[in-house]
């Protein structure tokens with residue numbers, strides 16, 4: 656099987672398994688796991704923040720951030736296509752008692768004017784805006800790598816109104832790679848950032864939530880509240896240290912995504928969005944088939960993709976698929992649907 660459903664399917668390599676086996680550990684709830692402590696320090700450095708917290712998943716990282724930044728009943732501003740809105744089970748309401756005010760914006764980033772308009776000032780009738788949440792790369796819009804200037808302009812508009820800014824940077828190193836910029840350029844304008852070790856970077860478990868010392872101290876309490884305080888977590892954090900070394904490999908995934916997109920563009924009925932990172936979206940309406948039928952035909956030829964909308968498929972490249980795998984996948988898809 657050539658599994659292009661997600662970069663979360665990457666399996667830990669031998670080095671990561673060995674790192675897990677030999678990790679020095681302690682009780683991380685007591686702050687005594689040296690491996691976790693090292694990972695948190697390195698992760699904070701990588702995104703230019705004062706501190707970072709190891710969390711079991713990206714979703715938990717985003718939810719903790721929302722809880723820490725806001726007060727009960729406030730509004731969160733988020734793109735209507737964002738992960739926090741579409742794929743976190745309404746957690747902002749469940750975990751932080753927040754109401755979401757969505758906006759629709761080019762590349763998922765609101766203009767300063769949109770921030771000003773969407774922001775709600777607290778008064779007798781309105782709860783006040785507690786947080787702006789941005790996403791980079793933007794998953795549902797096709798793995799878009801958002802330029803730091805765009806992030807900074809939106810963040811500044813929020814900050815001017817005392818609204819803090821969280822970045823869902825699940826794939827922030829993919830963004831930095833595509834923009835050929837240091838990750839810190841992308842994360843500088845925001846107050847907090849979450850990124851995943853468990854996606855393209857290849858770790859089996861975990862994400863990092865970074866921000867100021869005070870933010871992370873509060874986040875640590877909320878992590879415990881949400882049941883995410885782990886004990887000898889160094890076992891799963893050790894592969895994360897290796898994952899941070901894999902950032903340079905993401906460029907290969909992006910090359911493979913471009914190769915795949917070029918191949919898919921020639922397939923009958925496929926309308927392909929030009930990829931910026933490791934995600935390729937294809938609209939398959941032109942095949943005249945249901946998404947599930949298209950996925951089944953791919954599966955019959957040993958290629959896996961994800962349904963990503965009524966007529967959209969997502970293909971995601973990652974470190975466990977090679978250039979040869981991509982070429983084989985293109986051949987298989989052409990054979991299934993015909994090509995121009």
Ligand SMILES: *Cc1c(COP(=O)(O)O)cnc(C)c1O
Nearest residue numbers: 712713714715738794823825851
């Ligand atoms: C995957 C993802 C998350 C959540 O990460 P999990 O570890 O799967 O919970 C959050 N935001 C974006 C944009 C993602 O792609």
